[in-house]
Amino acid sequence: MSTVTAPRPHAVDHVDVPDNYLTHSRGFLSWILTLDHKRIGVMYMGAVLASFFVGGTFALLLRTELLTPGRTIVSADTYNQFFTLHGAIMVFLVIIPSIPAALGNFVLPIMLGAKDVAFPRLNLFSFWLWLAGAGFTLYSLAAGGFDTGWTFYTPYSTTTTTGGVIPVLTGVFILGFSSIFTGLNFIVTVHKLRPPGMTWFRMPLFLWALYSTAIIQVLATPVLAITLCLLIVERLLNIGIFNPSMGGDPVLYQHFFWFYSHPAVYIMIVPAMGIISELIAVHAHRQIFGYRFIAFSSIAIAMFSFLVWGHHMFTSGQSGLMNTIFSLISFSVAIPSAVKTFNWTMTLYKGTISLTAPMMYALAFLFLFTIGGLTGIHLATLNTDVHLHDTYFVVAHFHYVMMGSALIAMIGGLHHWWPKMTGKMYDEKLAIAGCIIIFIGFNLTFFTQFMLGSQGMPRRYYDYQPEFQVYHVISTIGSYIMGIGFLTTAVCFVQSLRSGAPAPANPWGGRSLEWQCTSPPPHDNFKTTPRVGNPYDFSMLQWNAAEKGYDVDPAREAAAFAAEAQGEHARGHA
Amino acid sequence: MLPIASSLIAQVAAPAATPADFWLPAGASNHVAGVDSMFHWINYICYFFFFLVIAMMVVFVWKYRAKEGARIRLDGLTHHQGLELSWTIIPLLICMCIFFFGFRGFVDLTTPPKNSFDVNVTAFKWGWQFKYPNGAQSDNLVVPAGRPVRLVMRSNDVLHSCYIPAFRVKRDLVPGRFSTLWFQSDVPTGLDESKGYHLFCTEYCGTGHSNMNRKVLVLEQPEFDGWLTKQAAWLDEIPDEELYFKAGPKIYARCQQCHSLDGTAGLGPSWKGIWERVSNPASATAFTDGKSYGDLIGPGKEYATPEDYIRDSIYNPGKHLVAPYGNVMPTFKGQLNDRGVDAVIGMMKHLDEFDAKGAWTKSVPVATK
DSSP, X not given: OOOXXXXXXXXXXXXXXXXXXXXXXXXXXXXXXXXXXXXXXHHHHHHHHHXXXXXXXXXXXXXXXXXXXXXXXXXXXXXXXXXXXXXXIIIIIIIHHIIIIIIIHHHHHHHTTOSSOSOHHHHXXXXXXXXXXXXXXXXXXXXXXXXXXXXXXXXXXXXXXXXXXXXXXXXXXXXXXXXXXXXXXXHHHHHHOOOTTOOGGGSOHHHHHHHHHHHHHHHHHHHXXXXXXXXXXXXXXXXXXXXXXXXXOHHHHHHHHHXXXXXXXHHHXXXXXXXXXXXXXXXXXXXXXTHHHHXXXXXXXXXXXXXXXXXXXXXXXXXXXXXXXXXXXXXXXXXXXXXXXXXXXXXXXXXXXOOOHHHHHHHHHHHHHHXXXXXXXXXXXXXXXXXXXXXXHHHHHHHHHIIIIIXXXXXXXXXXXXXXXXXXXXXHHHHHHHXXXXXXXXXXXXXXXXXXXXXXXXXXXXXXXXXXXXXXXXXXXXXXXXXXXXXXXXXXXXXXXXXXXXXXXXXXXXXXGGGGSOSSOOTTSOSSOOOOOOTTOOTTEEEETTTTEEEEOHHHXXXXXXXXXXXXXXXXHO | OHHHHHHHHOOOOSOOOBOOOSSSOOBOSTTHHHHHHHHHHHHHHHXXXXXXXXXXXXXXXXXXXXXXXXXXXXXXXXXXXHHHHHHXXXXXXXXXXXXXXXXXXXXXXXXXXXXXXXXXXXXXXXXXXXXXXXXOEESSEEEETTSOEEEEEEESSSOEEEEEGGGTEEEEEOTTSOEEEEEOOOOOOXXXXXXXXXXXXXXXXXXXXXXXXXXXXXXOHHHHHHHHHHHHHHHHHSOGGGHHHHTHHHHHTTTTTXXXXXXXXXXXXXXXXXXXXXXXXXXXXXXXXXOBHHHHBSTTSSBSSXXXXXXXXXXXXXXXXXXXXXXXXXXXXTTSOHHHHHHHHHHHHTGGGBOTTSOBOSOOOGGXX
């Protein structure tokens, strides 16, 4: 076992401390039965990345099919199954669990200075549920696939003859519980396991984001579960709930579905925003600008997210009054997003900016999220949405938000915490090259789709009018470039695992608690409860050239703590 | 601000054709001006904020970039109440303005005038049927120019959505409900399909979703009236003996998506050899319930003649399913009258006179000209 006496990494000799969470125990069972949040996070990450590979392969097949009007490589029915699978895999298996369950699981307890999440067994159970849900989704392919679109709109989904509909609905139902349990765990952990001294406003912003996300997960996901149950009941037992030929109402289904799936959009983007707050502050070595505004805007987005679902239905037949109200409330979501964007930009002002790969991803996020967010205005506005609804404009908009923002933040976060997770550094130049290639490919792919959509190309089309072909060809070329970018990034990670230099405890100069334990962290994270300060006070950091990382100047640290204590003392008497 | 406001408030009454630009396709209805100016104004606001954020980002990153391990500067602002409130409140005000003008435009978009000309629209997997007040029907939507047109729409099976990009209108068709949509176009196209405006289905509905598109043809009022009268009677005007080759191919255009003429597999059985199959009692082809044609067709059986069987298959397609096909064909009850069915049956009887695309390959006999 370790002989660590000092809690500070810079006092620790790496050679003498072989024990970490990766080497703590060995064997397949030690992973699949582990209660360690770090191992569960790593397993989630592996599973999510594998799903991303599958979903991405479907995306490339779709784009290849769309190179020419009519048949290029597959039939219309196969195409319909491909886009359904691409959507369902990317939403339910990749983006929803990617940040909270994979990165969040790894980082959240360490950021809190805790040994684990509040309910480690529930945490492991939620991963098993994810595996079961993914298993059902795979099984649905063997059972005949499904061609309903990831939205499962009725009556098509209850009448289509493809055999995999019920298995995939069951799979998504189970995945929902995986998500609920993770959310529940995080809420309790943030409330109960914060160390002494970490008040709500001393939490790193990533924790605020995960906390807001967890609230949405717990409140919204049960509605999805109920909806999917009703859908299964209707399809299996012919009980008319949504199908008008049996006395049901298809618009009711859309209300139920979007009551979950709109908040789900924020389950995807809010934790991404949390990551960006960390990446920008840490790699610019600069107190985040407007901490409270960013923290409260996460909570505001979580609250508004429940009140805007009807903006998916402006043309579907809901009443004009409802359209008006939903349009009005939808605009309110734009405000906290704008606040965050401006605050991140201001954080760069007078920073000490290291242009590392995580920072490059954060800048890419700022660029792409601004486009994704601003094009939301076209869609929230009633009369322009009528023209743009269900066209490629919508496809481009949500890819800019879901992929250009949520996924880019996830990959940026993966680079950021990679040294902590694996104990290895990666090749910075290769990682930045990957980021730039992905960025170029992404914009080629999806910016053209804005034009496709505003020119009138409907989505989910296998065949299209010849005048749209030039846009489709550019978009497809972009998707191949993006594929090369992801491949480059994968090579970079594999190379790091095989021959990466050992990572110092604090390679970037972060101040939240995860940078105070070794890389990779020991099994129990911290031997003693760490001392909590302002997570964005970088004043005591100094560069350690031997370690190629940052460490803390004890004198300046003491000064910072003293100043902070005095500040609080003064406020207490004010 | 004045030109902005006036261009938005003037919900331009004069419908005219507008050329395509970088973002939007050519427009040809009364809704185009309102929707397009809204779209462009939102774009201008987006350009402004996008370039503002990106410019700040680029300048700051360039100016404050630092080498690894550089001394950390500590003079940055940590917060600024005034700045933060201003970028909360200004976007809020802008958003409320956009909402208001969007709402105004939407009210115009969804409130048809009282004197509109009504067309009934039925969508089904995978096609459209347009019915006019005098009983005429058509596969393409034909409307009079210079007059408000209201579509009263319904779906026979799953969700569909009627989208005419050139008119900037869209509305879902929900089974079990009626929905409406209106527009006025002043730009005649004539009856040439290649000049018509696209009409797309924009709610995913399965295999034929992307081919569920038709054309909108706009005719001057007198030409429209003539077309309408002729269209209502077109089947009646064709002599009986010419019905199968004059009306047959036109009706077949609605069948060809699923039924081939040359034996190619489709969503439904090919028509190749269909008449030989149904009129031969010993025909081996069986239905999904195991019955053969001979079990169903013949004197004293469910269908006395093969013609009866074909007719019922068009009106009640799910009753007897030919193996291995599924129950996917929509009913044509109310869309195809007896003469239409006669034309289809006649075409089936003379399939050798048609090419694989359904065009009649013989020339009209001189005697019947």
